[in-house]
Amino acid sequence: MFNKILIANRGEIAVRIIRAARELGVGTVAIYSTADRDALHVHLADEAICVGPARSTESYLNMNNILSAAVATGAQAIHPGFGFLSENSKFARLCEEMNIKFIGPSAKVMDMMGDKINARAEMIKAGVPVTPGSEGEVHTTDEAVKIAEEIGYPIMLKASAGGGGKGIRKVNNVEELVPAFEAAQAEAQAAFGNGAMFIERMIFPARHIEVQILGDSQGNVIHLGERDCSLQRNNQKVLEESPSVAIGHTLRQEITAAAVKAAQHVSYENAGTIEFLLDESSGKFYFMEMNTRVQVEHPVTEFVSGVDIVKEQIRVANGNELSVKQEDVTFSGHAIECRINAENPKFNFAPSPGRITNLFLPSGGVGLRVDSAMYSGYSIPPYYDSMIAKVIVHGENRFEALMKMQRALLEFDVEGVITNVDFQLELISDPHVVAGDYDTSFLGNVFLPEYQKED
Incomplete structure (x- = not known):
């Protein structure tokens, strides 16, 4: 096993990785920006090293500084978490x-699956269903208009190199297409340095279903069930659950x-x-994209499967076989995750950085977990994601999980900043969520x- 790994991230995911590594007996190195000098992950790691100023481009996205930190501290591997450099094939x-060792897939596979156009082509080769769409990159509005006419409206514009909801637009008709394409392309260029787009028919209404997979260097690939991530705002997930109530056994x-x-197709x-996008009316599902990293919502899968995904990541990167085979994986109960953000839902979800003056996190009972890097007195910097x-809760059934989540959110108390806990x-x-009657358009x-009408 590795003696020491560097965590190229911050916040709750950095804390999560440090804890998993410590339980495996692996030493940890935290990196931090000057704005994160007092962050929890800095205090918890065995070592910590500053990699630059507050701006992400000068610190958490600074490949040279991060790699220099790894060399200086003798780290044998780097865990990128999610966001930042986690899906950057150049860094891998x-x-x-x-x-x-990059704790994730190879750069070759990241190139193949991180680019949506390449991924789509590979899935067609693998025999995985994909939505009708453009065959390659789309660079101009003239191309976009022609392809959209062939596919049929409504359509989705997506950044080829995108992720995190950036560079995505829904288009209902030709009148909306040109301004939407130009805006999405500009956003993609600013976010990823790549303005290439692609177009696909919009499956609407739909369920957003994702399947957690794990693979090792010996060729073993398993799944850990599915998550329903249909509750989204502006293509950003808000709440996730497993299993999905929209899916039966077959x-x-x-x-x-x-x-x-x-x-398996991409090793x-x-x-x-x-x-995947699931068309509930027909029961057909279509490949949407692959995330070549650990997901924000991985804890719901850990609860229902009993598999520690972050520990498996470290073991696999070390060259070990997966600790479980598919026949060993059993699923139990129901899990739900709510993302808590420092933001004001009543003011168009504006970020709310600031100093936490008082904090009480829900606890007690079986099947309740809070992943966080907050503590009383901590100042949330304005430079990063607001989560x-x-x-995360787990119950014997969905009703118990819903009740447990309600109880947990009622206990959650943070003062000094505005959060989306009440939201x-x-x-x-x-009632719709309680009944499981929702899709990607519901939120x-x-x-x-209705929520924004309330005082």
């Missing part, structure tokens, strides 16, 4: 060249088998997620208009 390749077997087939190693915690409490208590078209 630099790690390989410097004989530092469809579950089909969609998880397709995910394993997809991962995938480490943790990854195959994302400050994740509340999440109303969402988890909504934006049904719930939010």
Whole structure:
């Protein structure tokens, strides 16, 4: 096993990785920006090293500084977490060249699956269903208009190198297409340095279903079931659960088998997620994209499967076989995760950085977990993502999980900043959500208009 790994991230995921490594007996190195000098991950790691100023481009995205930190501290591997450099094939390749193990898939696989156009082509080869769409990159509005006419509206514009909801636009007709394409392309260029787009027919309404997979260097690939991530705002997930109430036994077997087939086709190693859109009316599902990293919502899968995904990531990167085979994986109960953000839902979800003057995190009972890097007195910097915690619950059934989440959110108390805790409490208590009657349009078209009417 590795003696020491460097965590190229911050916040709750950095804390999560440090804890998993410590339980495996592996030493840890935290990196931090000047704005994160007092962050929890800095205090918890065995060593910590500053890699630059507050701006992400000068610190958490600074490949040279991060690799120099790894060399200086003698770290044998780097765990990128999610976001930042986690899906950057150039960084993975630099790690390989410097004989530092990147805890994730190879740069070659990241190139193949991280680019949506390449991924789509590979899935067609693998026999995994994909939505009708453009065959390659789309660079101009003239190309976009022609392809959209062939595919048929409504369509989705997506950044080829995108992720995290950036560079995505829904287009209902030709009048909307040109301004939407130009805006999405500009956003993609600014976020990823790549303005290439692609177009696909919009499956609407739909369920957003993703399957957690794990692979090792010996060729073993398994799935850990599916998650329903349909509750989204602006293509950003808000609440996730496992298993999905929209999927029965037969469809579950089909969609998880397709995910394993997809991962096997590209000889995938480490943790990854195959994302699908499910057309509930027809029961058909379509490949959407692959995330070549650990997901924010991985804890719901850990609860229902009993598998520690982050520990498996470290073991697999070390060259070990997966500790479980598919026949060993059993699923139990129901799990839900709510993302807690420092933001004001009543003011268009504006970020709310600041100093936490008082903090009480929910606890007690079986099946409750809070992943966070907050502590009383901590100042949330304004430079990074607004997510400050994740509340995850597990129950024997979905009703118990819903009740447990309601109880946990009622206990959650943070003072000094505005959070979306009350918003999440109303969402988890909504009759449609309680009944499992929602799709990707529900939050934006049904719930939010009513929520924002309230005083």
